[in-house]
Amino acid sequence: MTKTIDRISLGAMSPGTERFLAVHRYGTKGARPKAYLQASLHADEIPGMLAAHHLIRMLDAADAKGDIKGEIVVVPVANPIGLGQIINGAHSGRYELRGGGNFNRQWPDLFEGLLDTVRPKLGSDAAANVAAVRAAIGTKINQMTPDTELSRLKVELARLAHDADMVLDLHCDDEALMHVYMQPVHWDDFSDLAAELGARAGLLCMDSKAQSFDETFSLPWSKLKEAVGDKFPIPNACFATTVEFRGQADVFDEMATEDAAGLYRFLQRHGALAGNPGAMPALKCDGTDLEATDIVRAPKAGVIAYKAALGAEVKKGDVIAELVDPLADDQSKARQPIRALNDGLVLSRCLRKLVSPGDGIAMIVGKTKLAHRKAGTLLSD
Numbered sequence: 001m002t003k004t005i006d007r008i009s010l011g012a013m014s015p016g017t018e019r020f021l022a023v024h025r026y027g028t029k030g031a032r033p034k035a036y037l038q039a040s041l042h043a044d045e046i047p048g049m050l051a052a053h054h055l056i057r058m059l060d061a062a063d064a065k066g067d068i069k070g071e072i073v074v075v076p077v078a079n080p081i082g083l084g085q086i087i088n089g090a091h092s093g094r095y096e097l098r099g100g101g102n103f104n105r106q107w108p109d110l111f112e113g114l115l116d117t118v119r120p121k122l123g124s125d126a127a128a129n130v131a132a133v134r135a136a137i138g139t140k141i142n143q144m145t146p147d148t149e150l151s152r153l154k155v156e157l158a159r160l161a162h163d164a165d166m167v168l169d170l171h172c173d174d175e176a177l178m179h180v181y182m183q184p185v186h187w188d189d190f191s192d193l194a195a196e197l198g199a200r201a202g203l204l205c206m207d208s209k210a211q212s213f214d215e216t217f218s219l220p221w222s223k224l225k226e227a228v229g230d231k232f233p234i235p236n237a238c239f240a241t242t243v244e245f246r247g248q249a250d251v252f253d254e255m256a257t258e259d260a261a262g263l264y265r266f267l268q269r270h271g272a273l274a275g276n277p278g279a280m281p282a283l284k285c286d287g288t289d290l291e292a293t294d295i296v297r298a299p300k301a302g303v304i305a306y307k308a309a310l311g312a313e314v315k316k317g318d319v320i321a322e323l324v325d326p327l328a329d330d331q332s333k334a335r336q337p338i339r340a341l342n343d344g345l346v347l348s349r350c351l352r353k354l355v356s357p358g359d360g361i362a363m364i365v366g367k368t369k370l371a372h373r374k375a376g377t378l379l380s381d
């Protein structure tokens with residue numbers, strides 16, 4: 001057996017309180033490939049947590065059989081801070097209530113200063129370059145001096161993930177079909193994750209500018225590669241992805257067991273686990289540019305009545321919902337149609353049907369880039 005379990009303290013924000021991360025580690029430290037998986041960084045997104053529970057049970061069995069080949073690190077609860085944010089019975093796990101913002105934004109920029117640090121160590125050996133870059137990123141993280149629970153959470157999770165070959169951040173959407181986000185450079189080698197999970201969309205984006213968790217680990221490589229050009233071989237050595245395990249209410253053992261089995265087969269395919277994963281399932285989606293996926297927004301406040309179901313294929317101009325003004329004097333004129341701005345698949349809808357102006361009410365996955373979709377606005381907040 002190789003398994004160890006660590007508990008990492010996040011310190012105390014008030015006397016007499018302390019939260020911790022539980023870290024399940026399998027395999028020999030430093031073995032390759034290293035896979036890092038965490039669930040529910042947005043703490044009110046529970047499907048990934050249940051999938052991680054089932055995956056840990058499968059990994060425990062694999063470990064007992066000697067089937068761990070690489071190093072696998074699983075953090076089933078990535079955000080104990082948000083997990084405790086229950087106010088009058090309602091869970092608010094997306095934003096830190098102390099004012100730290102969206103838990104999946106503003107992660108540290110691990111590329112900053114990296115070029116200057118590693119340039120003298122780069123050479124013609126790609127593997128040696130990867131080791132030098134990982135070491136430099138690790139040193140940078142070790143020099144960080146977090147002083148709050150939130151900053152400690154970010155530093156500790158980054159320390160666990162930064163040198164992994166594969167980083168899987170398990171989230172969910174409001175009400176949605178399974179989908180994955182990744183950099184376009186990784187789609188050819190890692191679209192099997194989408195196939196194994198039955199994803200209905202593979203949303204590709206080099207840099208959303210949101211400083212999300214996954215991009216924290218993939219971007220240093222693509223930025224370094226761009227900075228050094230042909231002078232030194234720099235692989236995209238960290239595949240990092242956000243997996244959206246459908247919607248918030250999709251928390252069932254039957255789904256989570258299948259999802260964990262899909263993750264397990266993915267880890268087998270990439271050499272972290274022994275055993276034959278069997279034939280690869282057919283992909284149910286293409287990898288499409290995130291700029292071709294529209295976030296349809298509410299023009300004003302009201303009640304949303306959907307006309308298009310999840311999974312519907314819609315055309316530009318189709319009415320996907322009507323916005324109802326429950327205060328209109330004439331209720332026969334209280335409905336405003338909301339139309340799709342692109343052709344595509346209705347991937348997600350919002351769970352809360354009372355909306356404010358500008359709220360995202362649906363994601364529609366198209367194939368043609370949309371002029372109004374640019375970096376900085378690609379992810380909804």
Ligand SMILES: [Zn+2]
Nearest residue numbers: 042045171172
């Ligand atoms: Zn999320």
